[in-house]
Amino acid sequence: MVITAGMVKELRELSGAGMSACKNALTEADGNMERAGEILREKGLAAAAKKAGRVAAEGLVLVSTNDARDKGAIVEVNSETDFVAKNQDFINFVSQVASQALCSSAANVDGLASEPWAGGGMTLGEALTQKIATIGENINIRRFVRFEAEGSGAVVDYIHGGGKVAVMAELSSEKICDALIEAGRNVCMQIAAMSPKFVSRSDIPEEFIAKEREILTQQAINEGTKPEFAGKKVEGRLNKELKEYCLLEQEYVKDGELTVASYLKGVGDEIGSNVSVRRFVRFETGEGIEKKKEDFAEEVSKAMNV
Numbered sequence: 001m002v003i004t005a006g007m008v009k010e011l012r013e014l015s016g017a018g019m020s021a022c023k024n025a026l027t028e029a030d031g032n033m034e035r036a037g038e039i040l041r042e043k044g045l046a047a048a049a050k051k052a053g054r055v056a057a058e059g060l061v062l063v064s065t066n067d068a069r070d071k072g073a074i075v076e077v078n079s080e081t082d083f084v085a086k087n088q089d090f091i092n093f094v095s096q097v098a099s100q101a102l103c104s105s106a107a108n109v110d111g112l113a114s115e116p117w118a119g120g121g122m123t124l125g126e127a128l129t130q131k132i133a134t135i136g137e138n139i140n141i142r143r144f145v146r147f148e149a150e151g152s153g154a155v156v157d158y159i160h161g162g163g164k165v166a167v168m169a170e171l172s173s174e175k176i177c178d179a180l181i182e183a184g185r186n187v188c189m190q191i192a193a194m195s196p197k198f199v200s201r202s203d204i205p206e207e208f209i210a211k212e213r214e215i216l217t218q219q220a221i222n223e224g225t226k227p228e229f230a231g232k233k234v235e236g237r238l239n240k241e242l243k244e245y246c247l248l249e250q251e252y253v254k255d256g257e258l259t260v261a262s263y264l265k266g267v268g269d270e271i272g273s274n275v276s277v278r279r280f281v282r283f284e285t286g287e288g289i290e291k292k293k294e295d296f297a298e299e300v301s302k303a304m305n306v
Contacts, residue, residue, distance in 0.1 A: 001031035015040045018126035058082045059139075060091065060163035061283040064098035065155050069181070072155035073101035074168040075144040076283050080137040085163070085285075090139070093131055094163075100124060101144045109141050145281045152176070153278065156184025160192045167191045169280035175273040183267040183275065189253070190260055191282050196247040199277050204242065213238055247277060 003026045011022040011033060017040050029035035059078035065071065077094040079085050096118060106112040113125035122130075124141075132139050145168070147155050153172040160166070167188040173180050190196075198204050216237050220230040243249040248261040255263065268275040 003027055003031060011036055018129045020122050020126050057286040057289040058085045059285050060085055060094045061166035061285050062094050062098045062163055063157035063166050063168050064102040065157060069154040070149040071102060072157060072168050073098055073144055073146045074166055074281055074283055075101050076142045078140045078142050084135055084137050097141060101146060154180055154184055156181055156188055158185050158188030158192055165192045165284050167282045170278040172276045172278050173273045175271050177271055179271050187277060191280055193253055194250055196250060197245045200246055200248045201242060
């Protein structure tokens with residue numbers, strides 16, 4: 001029997017399984033929609049769709065770089081529980097997603113998911129569906145960022161807490177050497193610990209500064225400062241705040257006598273090249289996702305009474 005696109009679409013809507021899985025199931029069932037649905041259930045693929053609505057706020061953030069260190073990709077893949085996030089099968093999957101993102105030209109997660117899976121025979125999206133069925137939890141590829149060096153330099157990374165925080169940074173330098181890579185990792189550790197928003201003040205949009213000034217002014221007024229006298233207090237607080245937001249102005253965590261800028265100058269003097277940070281990205285697992293709070297004992301009790 002000829003399997004039409006309409007049949008595949010209908011089964012996909014009924015089951016939530018991937019297009020390729022639906023087509024294969026219909027082919028195996030000789031076009032029988034009911035039997036095809038049963039095949040998907042037997043393989044655990046239809047059940048994966050039911051899990052897709054669950055909140056996935058745990059998981060891992062990882063980075064993949066090429067050997068030349070002129071390319072890198074950072075990804076976040078979420079799971080429902082920390083237990084699954086520590087599962088080696090899940091860790092391997094996230095690592096593969098990071099490697100695929102590194103080699104991809106996709107502009108977003110949907111584009112990445114539609115690409116052929118490195119494992120072969122399916123798309124990344126279909127591989128994700130299979131992984132959901134295998135592991136038994138909702139899994140979500142949330143985001144990724146890819147760097148390609150804009151000039152001479154290196155893409156360096158740092159993973160903290162086994163994948164709770166990941167940082168990827170691009171350093172500019174005419175000399176690529178072990179000392180530069182070490183400096184890059186130190187800078188990435190700084191970013192992981194101190195969460196700067198910008199590389200330097202020149203990167204801060206004027207509208208961001210204006211909004212911060214407005215907030216700090218209102219704070220000062222709420223503290224009892226008269227509006228006409230709030231200016232000096234606000235500018236002092238704003239300057240302190242912007243120092244914390246800017247990576248290069250932060251106190252270097254490994255040596256409180258230095259700023260990050262002065263630390264990098266010292267590295268540059270040592271290797272004989274100017275060293276600077278072009279850009280960075282910091283991912284923290286589950287940041288911004290509202291996590292569902294449940295009592296574990298109550299959850300077990302519910303499961304026992306089903």
